[in-house]
Amino acid sequence: MTRLTRRAFGLSAASAGLAFAAPATLSAQTQARLVIIGGGFGGASAARYARIAFPNVAVTLIEPKTSFVTCPYGNLLLAGERTLPQITHSYDGLKARGVNVVHDWADGIDATAKTVRLRGRATVAYDKLILSPGIAIRWNAIEGYTEAAAEALPHAWIPGAGEQTTLLRRQLEALPDGGVVGFAIPPNPFRCPPGPYERISLVASYLKRHKPRAKILALDAKDAFSKQGLFQDAWNELYPGLIEWVPLNKDGKVTRVDAQAKIFETELGTRHRVDVGNVIPPQSAAKIAIDAGLTNETGWVPVNPRTFEATRARDIHVIGDANVGQVMPKSGYIANSTSKVAVAAAVAALEGRPAPEPTVYFNTCYSHVGPEYGISVVGVFRPSENGFVETPNSGGVSPRGPLAEQREQRRLEALHADAWYGAITRDAFS
């Protein structure tokens, strides 16, 4: 099942990488302008791929930060196994490829005039816009969980320059042995479905080594989660008695927090006092997508599943976590895989050609659950009438079984995860 994993990058590039000869219609004076908002996995991959596949297209990437801290491997930082520089990537590689990187905030989109308004007042005109803005936190969706509360109860779910992740790390370091680390986990959909459970695992790994009497209380607004059997097997074998996971149907949904007293209060009024609290809050598409009127009642952006063009605006292709991607996960890999299809479709439309077909989207989510212990889920997706479907009999999850029988598999998957991280960050930033 995991064999597909190692091939997926190649397949992904091949499916989307339909390199076209430079069209005669585009002269130097009328060079097509592709503008990309957001320099995460989606936007950076789009910029890089556009330069490789369509060298006659002018590519501008708008991104306020001068470097990118990845969500993937942030949980290893929490466990003390990575440093911030090791998960930080610069835009120099993209600049060297001829991407015009503009470090400014995109404050608004005028879909009629086809311009992006920058915070520094300038406007940038586009022929096609690739919007990869990521997520916004729905502040106060959990009562009391505000931006100020996140300074006491970090989310560490939007890395920024790493402030939130390092804050949570410092809190874990300061945790007294015997303390309780609480997690509040949101309902679907949210960024990185296995992320909370990888985080629980790696925090457990840290506690087992450094604070052996500490406990984890994971309060979940769901009854089931990604790779659940594999995670729970690992928790039982590696961290027996350390992790209590409370599902929705056992009153696991956190509806209110008290940031000062560090209390998580659930739907039925149970109040849990924690020493370190990580609130992974409900989310929506980032503000710019909402302001541009691209989102629907779910808070996410509906898109054409073959081109990623927003259904509510022409010439704006929305990729990454911000779109309604179900049943695909909101992952860096999906952002990377779909970015190439979106760019190919956008350029094809500019050149008067139909969008390339068939389109296939790939995902692998690796999770580290302890030292030399990796697990994964692989999915292959295709467009359907108005969404995405998983391809039958493709993908799957790591084999289950006692660690004594699976030790080599787990060790190899941890290595594959490291290789995956190297490959996907190169495919976006080099």
Add this chain to the structure above:
Amino acid sequence: MTTPRIRVPSSVKAGEAFEVRTLIDHPMETGLRQQTGQTGPRRMITRFEAHADGEPLFAADFRNGTSANPYVAFIARFTKTTTVTFLWQEEDGREHRASQSITVA
């Protein structure tokens, strides 16, 4: 097991609508479900009732499709301070009870 949890406001305004939330830990085992090739014994709550000072307030029949740890929430409105009693009845006659007083200010 079978510990009821109730969430109601401790005090409300007269005539103001409020939410009553209940959850009971219970396997709701149909006896039909196969686990490792064998079916387990059936155990089901089949009736839920809430009474306001003894008067029927809300009732529901549960059947095989009801999930484990059934969650029931409903809206109520009182004009005077009221004690609400809750009853979960199992098919085999076992009963679980809880009560909450709601002050009408």
